[in-house]
Amino acid sequence: xxxxxxxxxxxxxxxxxxxxxxxxxxxxxxxxxxxxxxxxxxxxxxxxxxxxxxxxxxxxxxxxxxxxxxxxxxxxxxxxxxxxxxxxxxxxxxxxxxxxxxxxxxxxxxxxxxxxxxxxxxxxxxxxxxxxxxxxxxxxxxxxxxxxxxxxxxxxxxxxxxxxxxxxxxxxxxxxxxxxxxxxxxxxxxxxxxxxxxxxxxxxxxxxxxxxxxxxxxxxxxxxxxxxxxxxxxxxxxxxxxxxxxxxxxxxxxxxx
Amino acid sequence: xxxxxxxxxxxxxxxxxxxxxxxxxxxxxxxxxxxxxxxxxxxxxxxxxxxxxxxxxxxxxxxxxxxxxxxxxxxxxxxxxxxxxxxxxxxxxxxxxxxxxxxxxxxxxxxxxxxxxxxxxxxxxxxxxxxxxxxxxxxxxxxxxxxxxxxxxxxxxxxxxxxxxxxxxxxxxxxxxxxxxxxxxxxxxxxxxxxxxxxxxxxxxxxxxxxxxxxxxxxxxxxxxxxxxxxxxxxxxxxxxxxxxxxxxxxxxxxxx
Amino acid sequence: xxxxxxxxxxxxxxxxxxxxxxxxxxxxxxxxxxxxxxxxxxxxxxxxxxxxxxxxxxxxxxxxxxxxxxxxxxxxxxxxxxxxxxxxxxxxxxxxxxxxxxxxxxxxxxxxxxxxxxxxxxxxxxxxxxxxxxxxxxxxxxxxxxxxxxxxxxxxxxxxxxxxxxxxxxxxxxxxxxxxxxxxxxxxxxxxxxxxxxxxxxxxxxxxxxxxxxxxxxxxxxxxxxxxxxxxxxxxxxxxxxxxxxxxxxxxxxxxx
Numbered sequence: 001x002x003x004x005x006x007x008x009x010x011x012x013x014x015x016x017x018x019x020x021x022x023x024x025x026x027x028x029x030x031x032x033x034x035x036x037x038x039x040x041x042x043x044x045x046x047x048x049x050x051x052x053x054x055x056x057x058x059x060x061x062x063x064x065x066x067x068x069x070x071x072x073x074x075x076x077x078x079x080x081x082x083x084x085x086x087x088x089x090x091x092x093x094x095x096x097x098x099x100x101x102x103x104x105x106x107x108x109x110x111x112x113x114x115x116x117x118x119x120x121x122x123x124x125x126x127x128x129x130x131x132x133x134x135x136x137x138x139x140x141x142x143x144x145x146x147x148x149x150x151x152x153x154x155x156x157x158x159x160x161x162x163x164x165x166x167x168x169x170x171x172x173x174x175x176x177x178x179x180x181x182x183x184x185x186x187x188x189x190x191x192x193x194x195x196x197x198x199x200x201x202x203x204x205x206x207x208x209x210x211x212x213x214x215x216x217x218x219x220x221x222x223x224x225x226x227x228x229x230x231x232x233x234x235x236x237x238x239x240x241x242x243x244x245x246x247x248x249x250x251x252x253x254x255x256x257x
Numbered sequence: 258x259x260x261x262x263x264x265x266x267x268x269x270x271x272x273x274x275x276x277x278x279x280x281x282x283x284x285x286x287x288x289x290x291x292x293x294x295x296x297x298x299x300x301x302x303x304x305x306x307x308x309x310x311x312x313x314x315x316x317x318x319x320x321x322x323x324x325x326x327x328x329x330x331x332x333x334x335x336x337x338x339x340x341x342x343x344x345x346x347x348x349x350x351x352x353x354x355x356x357x358x359x360x361x362x363x364x365x366x367x368x369x370x371x372x373x374x375x376x377x378x379x380x381x382x383x384x385x386x387x388x389x390x391x392x393x394x395x396x397x398x399x400x401x402x403x404x405x406x407x408x409x410x411x412x413x414x415x416x417x418x419x420x421x422x423x424x425x426x427x428x429x430x431x432x433x434x435x436x437x438x439x440x441x442x443x444x445x446x447x448x449x450x451x452x453x454x455x456x457x458x459x460x461x462x463x464x465x466x467x468x469x470x471x472x473x474x475x476x477x478x479x480x481x482x483x484x485x486x487x488x489x490x491x492x493x494x495x496x497x498x499x500x501x502x503x504x505x506x507x508x509x510x511x512x513x514x
Numbered sequence: 515x516x517x518x519x520x521x522x523x524x525x526x527x528x529x530x531x532x533x534x535x536x537x538x539x540x541x542x543x544x545x546x547x548x549x550x551x552x553x554x555x556x557x558x559x560x561x562x563x564x565x566x567x568x569x570x571x572x573x574x575x576x577x578x579x580x581x582x583x584x585x586x587x588x589x590x591x592x593x594x595x596x597x598x599x600x601x602x603x604x605x606x607x608x609x610x611x612x613x614x615x616x617x618x619x620x621x622x623x624x625x626x627x628x629x630x631x632x633x634x635x636x637x638x639x640x641x642x643x644x645x646x647x648x649x650x651x652x653x654x655x656x657x658x659x660x661x662x663x664x665x666x667x668x669x670x671x672x673x674x675x676x677x678x679x680x681x682x683x684x685x686x687x688x689x690x691x692x693x694x695x696x697x698x699x700x701x702x703x704x705x706x707x708x709x710x711x712x713x714x715x716x717x718x719x720x721x722x723x724x725x726x727x728x729x730x731x732x733x734x735x736x737x738x739x740x741x742x743x744x745x746x747x748x749x750x751x752x753x754x755x756x757x758x759x760x761x762x763x764x765x766x767x768x769x770x771x
């Protein structure tokens with residue numbers, strides 16, 4: 001199985017699929033091709049949240065503003081999974097989650113020469129690479145001539161929240177992404193809401209009720225809840241939380257109960 | 258085969274696919290993940306129009322504004338098909354169409370406990386359920402411990418049009434949905450246009466020609482025709498009917514020939 | 515394998531898939547269902563660029579403003595591939611590219627009678643046709659009763675650029691499409707940039723740097739480069755070239771070095 005993720009929209013992902021299908025009969029599953037364009041951090045977040053639900057697979061992921069420059073191509077083995085994509089940090093958060101322990105993340109540089117384009121390595125570098133890794137098998141990446149183990153690669157970490165150490169302190173964090181519903185996903189762990197369900201909370205001055213499910217308040221009403229990723233989420237029942245809270249990716253959030 | 262439908266946009270449907278693929282090798286086919294958000298009636302309409310074209314399958318469909326509340330999860334057997342989704346009426350119109358007779362619609366409540374989230378039952382409740390139904394087989398839903406036959410479930414019916422009983426009366430109906438082309442789909446049966454092809458019709462004061470095919474008039478010209486669902490549709494050749502007619506879902510329509 | 519392309523958006527493509535799956539176990543691969551609506555030329559361009567990356571397959575492609583009129587349905591054999599769609603020129607550019615020589619493009623008219631709708635031949639005519647061609651095999655199209663060889667069909671050619679014949683003349687061409695990134699794809703061959711990398715070029719008065727890769731300039735900076743289709747492309751690093759250059763499909767472009 002090969003999954004495909006990118007910020008390519010359409011129809012570029014189909015070219016990647018064609019290239020793969022010339023080389024492999026692997027089952028193909030789209031994760032998303034609508035990641036925010038050139039936003040490596042947002043894509044890294046979604047990959048980390050979605051890919052661990054899959055059985056062992058090769059995951060092709062291309063959000064690659066540096067395409068055509070000298071940035072490397074990587075293959076990352078993480079447990080029974082392999083990740084293929086550019087060396088810009090995109091693959092690392094999900095790799096750490098897919099591996100049982102950090103030591104199970106092994107990174108290979110993928111050597112490529114003279115691809116057909118400098119603007120579409122998804123088609124010309126990464127798709128052939130994903131097919132080759134799939135055909136060799138995740139356990140046998142090192143048998144591929146183009147794969148060389150490396151310790152020199154870009155990392156990516158999400159901002160850490162500041163959690164209260166004393167009674168009455170306010171948890172402070174950051175908006176990681178806004179999803180398609182307009183739900184504002186923060187980096188605050190859902191555990192900070194414990195003991196506050198049913199109460200009101202102020203998010204930077206915007207007041208909302210702390211609830212377990214969206215539809216426990218009237219439509220159009222603001223809520224703060226725990227999203228499916230386990231983080232605090234600012235939402236509006238049947239509406240768009242980002243607009244109502246005035247929040248977007250990168251904004252600071254502080255919860256005052 | 259398992260089909261997937263939702264209002265989730267992206268990338269949430271991929272999490273559902275991963276969960277299913279952990280449990281089943283079923284072929285997966287996306288129907289749509291772009292149903293109007295939280296619009297159960299529109300989604301029920303599209304499911305009714307699209308799913309009957311499929312061979313026997315398990316159809317996972319999640320438009321679920323009540324996620325995380327005490328609304329039930331349902332499995333519906335309709336002929337050789339099974340439908341899996343929330344108990345909010347979404348599954349019933351298509352179930353009645355898939356079944357040869359009403360008696361062939363059998364509804365089961367699907368018991369679930371403590372899902373990982375209160376906000377994403379598509380991933381945590383319905384995807385595992387669809388995989389379980391697929392693996393058991395549509396004919397053997399009752400062998401699954403979590404499935405209990407029930408008569409207590411939400412229905413959903415589309416508004417009925419008022420058809421002429423005498424010469425000269427105007428058919429009156431309602432807009433069910435607007436499609437991606439901007440075509441305005443009403444609940445009026447196409448048969449009301451019989452005998453009027455080539456004539457003009459007034460739709461609430463907006464005049465258009467009654468035609469069999471869009472491209473029988475100049476580009477940008479309004480038409481009234483029979484859409485692929487068999488209902489009267491208000492459209493513009495190579496344009497957007499909703500804007501030109503000033504109509505949206507839920508609006509009344511009256512045809513005066 | 516059957517690939518699917520259209521301007522249908524959602525959920526209409528799923529009805530085509532259901533119809534095919536009633537008739538065939540073929541692997542289905544979506545190319546795009548977001549081609550610019552009713553824009554046959556843009557779709558023909560993308561088909562020409564994407565489909566040649568696929569292994570031999572049946573390619574269903576429907577951008578069909580003339581649906582329901584007397585325009586014919588075509589099956590085109592091009593090398594080991596078959597193309598199925600309306601007779602409006604859509605299939606010809608890609609057919610010429612898929613075939614090794616022009617003589618390898620063979621066109622058949624596909625006879626159909628009384629489809630269920632006049633507005634959705636993708637579902638009622640072309641999907642059954644694609645399934646039938648797939649089941650018969652690309653090499654055996656002529657064994658199908660509905661397929662009749664024809665020389666009478668619509669062609670489609672892209673505008674030819676005017677290339678310099680003397681030193682100092684400016685290459686002149688046209689914008690073919692704007693992609694989802696906002697990159698402006700012209701019909702000028704990338705070879706016109708040879709010898710100009712690192713220089714500035716004026717595109718109708720808008721100045722940009724000629725580069726090999728987007729990210730060789732600061733974010734937000736205009737570039738002219740060779741896109742993945744081999745043509746000159748006007749882009750903005752991490753931005754939208756169409757807005758910055760003020761260009762859209764059909765516009766003239768002239769490069770002054």
